Amino acid sequence: MSNSKSADDSSNLVPSSDYSSQISAFENNLLGFIGRYGLPTEQVLVGVPERLRVFRNVEDVVERIEADQRQRSIYISKFIAASAAGLFDAALNYLWDETIYELRRRVAQYDLEYFFDAAVGSSSDRRKKLNTEEDLLKIDDSELIKGAQEIGLVSDLGFRHLDYVRYMRNWASAAHPNQNEITGLQLIGMLETCILEVITLPLSTVVGEIKKLLSNIKNNKISESEAKQILIFFADLPMERVVTLAEGFFGIYTKEDTTTQTRQNIRFLVSDLWSRLDEHTRQRFGVKYARFVFNNDQDKQKLSREFLETVSGLSYIPDNIRTAEIQAAIENLLLAHRAVNNFYNEPPFARQLQRLVGNEGKVPSAINNEYVLCLVEVFLTNGNGVAWNAEPIYIDLFDNFSPEQALIAVLSFNELEISSRLQLPLCQEKFRKLLNLMIHKISMPAAQELIKEINRYSGPLEKMRNDSAMKRRIEVLKKIISA
Secondary structure (H helix, E strand, O other): OOOOOOOOOHHHHOOOOOHHHHHHHHHHHHHHHHHOOOOOOOOOOOOHHHHHHHHHHHHHHHOOOOHHHHOOOHHHHHHHHHHHHOOHHHHHHHHHHHHHHHHHHHHHHHOHHHHHHHHHOOOOOHHHHOOOHHHHHHOOHHHHHHHHHHOOOOOHHHHHHHHHHHHHHHHHOOOOOOHHHOOHHHHHHHHHHHHHHHHOOOOOHHHHHHHHHHHHHHHOOOOHHHHHHHHHHHHOOOHHHHHHHHHHHHHHHOOOOOOHHHHHHHHHHHHHHHHOOOHHHHHHHHHHHHHHHHOOOHHHHHHHHHHHHHOOOHHHOOOOOHHHHHHHHHHHHHHHHHOOOHHHHHHHHHHHHHHHHOOOOOOOHHHHHHHHHHHHHHHHOOOOOOOOOOHHHHHHHHHOOOHHHHHHHHHHHHOHHHHHHOOOHHHHHHHHHHHHHHOOOOOOHHHHHHHHHHHHOOOOHHHHHHOHHHHHHHHHHHHHHHO
16 A cells, blocks of 8 residues: 555645755755855755745645646746745746736736736737737736736735735846845745735626626627616726726727727717716827827727717817827836836936927926826836936936926825835835925925925835825815815
8 A cells, every 4th residue: 555645635735844854954965066066055045944934834825726726836836846945036936927827817818908908008009019818928027917907807905015026026036146035934925925916816896897898898789778787887986997998998999900889889888987087087098099190090090089079088189299209208118117127228218208308398288197107107216226327317307397297296106006116115215305306396385294294104105095194185285276
């Protein structure tokens, strides 16, 4: 009779009583072998106690994954193997590979067109090249998790946690010799984050209903009575879903191969969504039209104008098509900034944006918000280091800020992308420097007092957007401004 245990016996996950001595013996033999060739043996492997911390906790975390899903989780197996070997940097790489693989799989099963529109924008030049599941490989990891958050596959809190894991993967994984900076508890915490926020996260009811709606719009004729039932569903949608769904409708409507029936379905529904959008979001649709004009994309120009006519939105078309050029420069700068080699690639795009806004910093009102938030994000850095050749450009552009732009910059901590960055020490330092730059641009006493309150805030900056007292101060400021 064999003494071996079955592969699915969960007791196999628990280290044996002599696990520590076994792995120590393996480590000594391995490092001895490496040392025979005159290679470094110090700071190669994480210490045995840290590895044991992973193994004492891994069972509770991995058991959250359903058995059938575990069978395809090859990178989780590699994560455990690398952790046992003391290569935490490699383990983090494998964990991120599993997370990205699973997120791509979920996006592909949801609605690819809707996702691509959310991730890169329905009117961008890149969007034309993104159509199939294979094209998901062309999407940067940061765009993937942000796009997934936009369509509801990842929660706001999940996005923030995943963004932090992505940062650790980029700067403390096998790409850099920093494995000793990751402790066993940190590693197991990141495993739990990825499992809870992506690998085992079920679709919410709202996300499931949107998926069904998109399929229905593309494949069936919607009657007026059915449209009225759908409009009831719209009334309960949170604002971020309203915005993303409206932009998704725009993307579907302006695709050349969309059927006449699908466009009719959208016309039945989109006016109700439009009525719930704020002015800033409506202006973005006008910018999309301007982009098509700028690119001489006559088919999409015609279709986007039809869309705006349907929602009585022609007044949001910018008078100055230069708006589209600045919008493209903003997108290119953010794309370069969010990529791994941003220190080298970012400055040329920063200079291009500076050329377009000119010495006086004139920015069309339709993209004023995007322009300011872009500059805030790139000035905060990616948390790892400063793009030294680009930072002086950002400070010059800040010098030309109007009081309105300065206030947008001060309140930028309310934006999820900015709030997520404020988890990182360097970004926190840069945000406080930003506040000091902006306080001289604003003369309104209430706004200056708000900046002082932010500087006095003692809690984690990334949680400031949810602080009830801070929310009240912001509401008071908005009432003063609108009075």
